Amino acid sequence: xxxxxxxxxxxxxxxxxxxxxxxxxxxxxxxxxxxxxxxxxxxxxxxxxxxxxxxxxxxxxxxxxxxxxxxxxxxxxxxxxxxxxxxxxxxxxxxxxxxxxxxxxxxxxxxxxxxxxxxxxxxxxxxxxxxxxxxxxxxxxxxxxxxxxxxxxxxxxxxxxxxxxxxxxxxxxxxxxxxxxxxxxxxxxxxxxxxxxxxxxxxxxxxxxxxxxxxxxxxxxxxxxxxxxxxxxxxxxxxxxxxxxxxxxxxxxxxxxxxxxxxxxxxxxxxxxxxxxxxxxxxxxxxxxxxxxxxxxxxxxxxxxxxxxxxxxxxxxxxxx
Amino acid sequence: xxxxxxxxxxxxxxxxxxxxxxxxxxxxxxxxxxxxxxxxxxxxxxxxxxxxxxxxxxxxxxxxxxxxxxxxxxxxxxxxxxxxxxxxxxxxxxxxxxxxxxxxxxxxxxxxxxxxxxxxxxxxxxxxxxxxxxxxxxxxxxxxxxxxxxxxxxxxxxxxxxxxxxxxxxxxxxxxxxxxxxxxxxxxxxxxxxxxxxxxxxxxxxxxxxxxxxxxxxxxxxxxxxxxxxxxxxxxxxxxxxxxxxxxxxxxxxxxxxxxxxxxxxxxxxxxxxxxxxxxxxxxxxxxxxxxxxxxxxxxxxxxxxxxxxxxxxxxxxxxxxxxxx
Numbered sequence: 001x002x003x004x005x006x007x008x009x010x011x012x013x014x015x016x017x018x019x020x021x022x023x024x025x026x027x028x029x030x031x032x033x034x035x036x037x038x039x040x041x042x043x044x045x046x047x048x049x050x051x052x053x054x055x056x057x058x059x060x061x062x063x064x065x066x067x068x069x070x071x072x073x074x075x076x077x078x079x080x081x082x083x084x085x086x087x088x089x090x091x092x093x094x095x096x097x098x099x100x101x102x103x104x105x106x107x108x109x110x111x112x113x114x115x116x117x118x119x120x121x122x123x124x125x126x127x128x129x130x131x132x133x134x135x136x137x138x139x140x141x142x143x144x145x146x147x148x149x150x151x152x153x154x155x156x157x158x159x160x161x162x163x164x165x166x167x168x169x170x171x172x173x174x175x176x177x178x179x180x181x182x183x184x185x186x187x188x189x190x191x192x193x194x195x196x197x198x199x200x201x202x203x204x205x206x207x208x209x210x211x212x213x214x215x216x217x218x219x220x221x222x223x224x225x226x227x228x229x230x231x232x233x234x235x236x237x238x239x240x241x242x243x244x245x246x247x248x249x250x251x252x253x254x255x256x257x258x259x260x261x262x263x264x265x266x267x268x269x270x271x272x273x274x275x276x277x278x279x280x281x282x283x284x285x286x287x288x289x290x291x292x293x294x295x296x297x298x299x300x301x302x303x304x305x306x307x308x309x310x311x312x313x314x315x316x317x318x319x320x321x
Numbered sequence: 322x323x324x325x326x327x328x329x330x331x332x333x334x335x336x337x338x339x340x341x342x343x344x345x346x347x348x349x350x351x352x353x354x355x356x357x358x359x360x361x362x363x364x365x366x367x368x369x370x371x372x373x374x375x376x377x378x379x380x381x382x383x384x385x386x387x388x389x390x391x392x393x394x395x396x397x398x399x400x401x402x403x404x405x406x407x408x409x410x411x412x413x414x415x416x417x418x419x420x421x422x423x424x425x426x427x428x429x430x431x432x433x434x435x436x437x438x439x440x441x442x443x444x445x446x447x448x449x450x451x452x453x454x455x456x457x458x459x460x461x462x463x464x465x466x467x468x469x470x471x472x473x474x475x476x477x478x479x480x481x482x483x484x485x486x487x488x489x490x491x492x493x494x495x496x497x498x499x500x501x502x503x504x505x506x507x508x509x510x511x512x513x514x515x516x517x518x519x520x521x522x523x524x525x526x527x528x529x530x531x532x533x534x535x536x537x538x539x540x541x542x543x544x545x546x547x548x549x550x551x552x553x554x555x556x557x558x559x560x561x562x563x564x565x566x567x568x569x570x571x572x573x574x575x576x577x578x579x580x581x582x583x584x585x586x587x588x589x590x591x592x593x594x595x596x597x598x599x600x601x602x603x604x605x606x607x608x609x610x611x612x613x614x615x616x617x618x619x620x621x622x623x624x625x626x627x628x629x630x631x632x633x634x635x636x637x638x639x640x641x642x643x644x645x646x647x
Contacts, residue, residue, distance in 0.1 A: 024609075062565055069564075162466065
C-alpha cells in the first residue's frame with residue numbers, strides 16, 4: 001500500500017511545473033480536442049508561448065460546447081493564479097461573474113475567437129482577438145449570392161448549435177443578408193430557414209440530406225462552421241452534381257478543400273485562427289511586462305474560393321492555416 | 322489480535338480505502354500546486370460538487386438494488402429546462418419546480434416500468450431514455466435557449482456563503498436522509514437484499530419489483546433536482562448540461578465502493594467518490610497538465626482509484642484470514 005501511495009504521490013508531483021517560466025497563461029476554449037479548426041489556434045498559442053518562454057496551458061472540454069465545464073475551467077484558471085487568461089465567451093451571461101472575478105484578482109482576461117454577442121457592452125473582458133462573427137456571416141452570404149441562379153431562392157442556414165453564441169451570431173449575419181437580399185429583389189420569391197445542424201460532419205450531412213429531400217427547391221446551404229463539407233458528401237450521395245446546391249461555410253480545414261476540389265463547396269471564410277492564439281498571448285505578455293493596454297484585433301474575414309486552395313495548401317504543412 | 326481485526330474491519334470497507342485515496346490525491350495535487358487547497362479553489366470545486374453528489378447518491382442506491390440508469394445526464398438537463406420554460410409560460414415558480422421535479426419522477430418510473438415489465442436490462446432501457454430525454458430538452462428550448470427567469474427562488478438552493486454554497490447543505494441533507502434510509506431502515510435492507518440476490522430476496526417475501534421501482538424513481542428525481550440546482554447556480558438553462566454525467570456518476574459510485582453487480586455500497590462512498598472526481602478534475606488543471614492529456618489523466622486516475630480500492634480491501638481481507646488462521 002505504501003508503495004502504491006508513493007507512486008501516486010510521485011507521479012502527481014511530476015505534474016508540477018519543472019522550468020521556472022516568467023509568466024503563466026491559460027487559454028480556455030469551448031471545444032474538444034477532436035475539432036480540426038482549433039489546431040491552428042493551439043499552434044499560434046504554443047508558438048507565442050515558446051517565444052516568450054511562458055508556461056501555457058490550453059484547456060479543452062470533454063464535450064464540444066459544454067459551457068458548464070468551460071466555466072469550471074475558467075474558474076480553475078483564476079484559482080491557479082495565472083498571469084493572464086484568454087477565453088471564448090459562448091454564452092451571453094454565465095461567464096460574466098468569472099471574468100469580473102479574474103479582473104478583480106488582477107488577472108487580465110481577453111477573449112479570442114468568440115466574443116460576448118454584445119461585445120464590450122456584454123462583458124468586462126479587456127479586448128477581443130477574432131473575427132467579427134456577424135459581419136463575416138453577412139459577407140459570406142453576400143459573396144455567395146453572386147452565384148445565386150435566376151428565379152426563386154431558398155437558402156438553408158445550418159446553425160451548428162443554437163446554444164453557442166459564435167454559432168447563432170454568424171447565423172444572424174447570414175439571415176440579415178438574406179433579409180436585405182429579399183428587400184432588394186421584390187419581384188423574386190426569396191426565403192430562408194435556420195436549422196440546428198450539429199457539430200460533426202456526419203450529423204450535418206444527415207440533417208442536410210433529409211432537408212434537401214423534403215425541400216428540393218433549396219438553392220444553397222450555409223454552415224456556421226466548416227461542416228458544409230459533410231453536407232457536400234451528403235448531396236453528392238443524393239445524386240446532385242457540383243454546384244447544383246451552393247455550399248459555403250467558415251474556416252480552412254482539409255475536408256473543405258477536398259470538397260472545393262470536387263466542386264461542391266463554393267466559398268469559405270478565413271478567420272486566421274493562428275492569430276487568435278498567437279496575438280492574444282503576446283498581448284497578455286506585453287500587458288504584464290510593460291503595462292500596455294489590451295486592444296481589439298479583427299483577425300479578418302477573407303473569402304476563400306476553389307482558386308485559392310492551391311496557395312493555402314502550400315502553408316498547410318506548417319499547421320498554421 | 323483484536324487490534325488487527327478492527328483495522329481489518331475498517332480497511333475492508335471500500336469507502337474507507339476511497340477516503341485514503343482521496344487524501345493521497347489531495348496531498349499530491351497540493352504538492353503540485355499549493356493553490357490547490359486555497360480557499361478560492363475549494364470554493365470553486367465545492368460550488369460544483371453538490372450537484373454531482375446528489376446524482377451519485379441516486380445512482381449508487383439504484384446500483385445497490387442491482388440496476389443502472391444511463392439517463393441521469395439527460396434528466397439533469399431536461400428538468401431545469403422545463404421548469405424555466407414553464408415559468409416563461411406564466412406558471413408560478415414553485416408550482417413549476419414541483420411539475421419539473423415530477424418529470425424526473427416520471428422518467429424514473431418509465432425507466433423502471435420498461436426494465437421490469439419487459440424484463441430487459443436497465444442498461445438498454447435507460448440508454449434509450451438518455452437519447453429521448455436529451456432530445457426532449459432540445460424540443461423544450463423551442464429552438465433557442467431561454468433566458469433565466471429571476472423570479473425563480475435560486476438563492477434558496479445556491480446562495481454563496483463564505484466558502485460553501487447552500488447546495489452543499491442540500492446535498493448533505495439528501496445524503497443524511499438517504500443514508501439513514503439505506504443503512505438504518507427496512508427499505509435499506511430490502512434494497513441490499515434485492516441487489517445481493519434477487520431470488521433469495523423474493524423468497525423472503527420482499528417485493529423486489531417495487532424495491533427496484535422505488536430506486537429508479539428516486540434516481541430520476543435526484544438527477545432532476547441536481548440539474549435544477551446547476552441551472553440555478555449558472556442562472557442559465559443549458560441544453561448541453563449533464564453531458565457524460567451518467568458515466569461520471571457511475572464512476573463516482575464505483576470509486577466509492579459500490580459494486581457493479583449490486584448488493585454492495587454505501588451513500589458515504591458515493592459522496593466521497595463524487596468529491597474525489599471533482600477534485601481530480603480540478604487538480605489536473607491546477608497541475609497544468611497539457612490539454613491533450615487532460616482526459617487521459619482523468620481516466621488513468623479513475624482506474625488507479627478503483628485498483629487501489631480493490632487492492633486495499635483484498636489486502637485487508639487477507640490480513641483478516643491470516644489472523645483467523647493464527
